[in-house]
Amino acid sequence: MVESRLMKTAEEDQNGPDGLSSDLKREDDLLTVVRMVKDCYPRQIDILNLYAGLYHQSFSARLTELAGSGLETDDCRYLLLWINHYYPHEILNHEDLEGKINTACLGSLLLEDHLDQLEDQYDHKEVIDGSLAEFSCVIRDQSKAQRITVHLESFLSSYKKCVEEFVKGDHSNIHSVVKAHLVCEEQFRDYITGQTGSLSEQQRRGCVETLSALWDCGCRCFIDPIYIELKVCFHDLWTSxxxxxSLPVIDSLLDFLNQKLSDLSDLKPACRQSVLGILHEVVVIRYVKKMMNTRKKIDQQMAAQRITEDAQKINSFFKDEDCTQSLWLGQMLCSLAEILRLQDPESVQLEIISVARAFPDLGDDHVTALLSLKSGLTAADIRSIRQSVKENGTLDASTNHSPLFFSKVKVQRINNVIKQMRLKT
Structure with a gap:
């Protein structure tokens, strides 16, 4: 009867679309035995284990036949997943069967040689192309999995070169490919950071660095075109x-970003939030760069108010997009606005020191650029503030974990020269 059930399934598979799936999943028969048939036989017959043994033997014969039939990679993966994970964990440990079947007496579904051959066929290149989360389930011997994962570092390096070459080309499907790439990068990162024994610390660090470069490469595909257009959006920033x-600079900018973000609507939420976080930073970097490289002295109180309003609008925009990890950028902008608002030299000095301690990469060129925007400070005040920031601004640098920001804001050298000349007059 057991053999006839499997033969019937095999015949159905020849005409059906499910292939191996229906050929293997006959756990309903065992559940029927335990739920409806078992109590019809005397206990000493142990009908459930009798049926389980017969099914196991028939499964084994059928699997041996399938394993030797020259399976495609997907079928090979499915068969290994079924043998090493689904059958022992999902079927034999089903809540209705758990503890009722003597699994120790069943033995292996495939002979060791056949199983080794099947796993060898499922080589590491195919594993990397597939789902890493599935890998540990497919390969029963984790030492074999470890031998494969040691090749990840060289593979990722080659993969990185391929992706970098691809994004340089003129491809109509570049965005869809990069979106898929970002998902793969996330899976790789989760897999690698979760490994405890198969990768050395040096290998893990090398893989993570390569993945970070891959991630940056993917994000640039979406952000670089926007960055180029930001220059136009910020053209009227810091004007009267x-x-x-009278000119809604930030409102126009956010309308522009809203249109561009529609291209990211189908990104996985985690990937989308990361891209948005980078975009938020790029916007604020461009904003601060425009501010620090301006040659105009304008009303400081009005400028402080406008910067604060702009910071709130930008933060609200990204918060509405569920991007909350970068909201510190708005707080930083408000701190710069406060530097402009304050007029007392000592208060200005304390505020700049506070910013320097929060962001240790705030350099003297940035401090000079900020001070050059203020009109109420004497040359002596400016020298004193700069010196105080140098002496006191980095006291907490060794324990500070704030992200780098000001090191990404380049103050043009020619403007620095002009500002230095102003400070001396």
């Missing part, structure tokens, strides 16, 4: 019309 509010 921006200061008066």
């Amino acid at each position: 019309n921006w200061l008066k509010g």
